């Protein structure tokens with residue numbers, strides 16, 4: 001027999017309700033954050049206190065004008081790219097060549113997907129980490145002891161023709177829009193990666209080819225308004241495991257990155273992309289470029305949406321420090337790793353900060 005359903009301070013009577021996600025809680029008029037989502041005091045966002053100190057807590061990321069990368073100023077832009085990856089692990093890209101229409105449509109269709117009735121969204125729930133489509137809540141709803149205030153839709157993007165028929169068929173235009181967006185972001189990723197490899201002096205034809213055939217995962221994140229945003233987070237501090245993440249956020253604040261020991265809010269900039277160094281790039285660069293912790297705070301009034309496109313080498317490929325970046329002065333600092341090891345890691349324990357990357361470091 002299952003244990004009796006427990007009432008709690010959020011007025012939610014069944015713990016199973018939490019498995020349905022935060023959009024569901026919000027639609028049912030939740031008026032207090034249920035205990036399941038309340039973080040220990042030391043992990044709470046403290047956003048309002050930080051923002052009273054505006055000068056320090058709000059940040060314009062280093063700006064990379066992508067068009068300039070292909071002009072006479074390329075080497076200067078590569079230098080800026082290199083400092084951004086070393087100092088912040090993040091930068092913002094403008095003039096990236098992705099049509100505004102593709103960006104707007106992706107945000108719009110994602111919003112409409114999360115606007116579908118719960119039963120329609122729930123068709124895509126799966127505990128299989130390798131499923132081409134996976135709807136869910138929190139980070140890992142099977143393992144997390146405290147849930148975060150986020151629902152997600154994960155879409156494996158390669159090979160596109162194989163996975164597309166498994167993607168949501170509703171809203172009707174979802175597949176078309178998301179496939180166009182996936183192709184556009186892949187193209188930008190490849191051009192971005194050429195520049196990153198160039199900035200490291202680590203370009204080889206084999207590496208470029210591997211990225212060409214590499215993996216892509218899109219994560220659509222939905223953060224509904226939260227009645228008590230100071231008690232919880234949309235996403236706890238984490239680093240991204242791939243090589244590069246191309247992140248699109250709507251106009252609502254939420255993303256914070258850790259910089260010089262402080263949490264700094266990244267101001268949304270319409271139609272631009274935020275790009276961040278993932279664990280695989282930190283490893284590949286032998287520690288030169290940093291995969292930086294980031295988190296998401298929620299707010300009481302506005303829903304927020306973001307789309308992260310995570311790119312790396314093919315799923316079964318080993319990632320290790322580039323031989324071009326290892327020498328006597330710079331000995332190898334990380335072990336080789338692959339996706340399978342990472343998946344095993346996230347399914348076997350609650351992901352905490354940069355533990356995965358830490359476990360890859362050589363003493």
Ligand SMILES: O=C(O)CCC(=O)C(=O)O
Pocket residue numbers: 219221235240247249254255294295296305306308
């Ligand atoms: O919503 C955001 O701004 C960040 C999302 C994120 O960090 C992720 O999906 O890994």
Ligand SMILES: [Fe+2]
Pocket residue numbers: 238239240294308
């Ligand atoms: Fe992330």
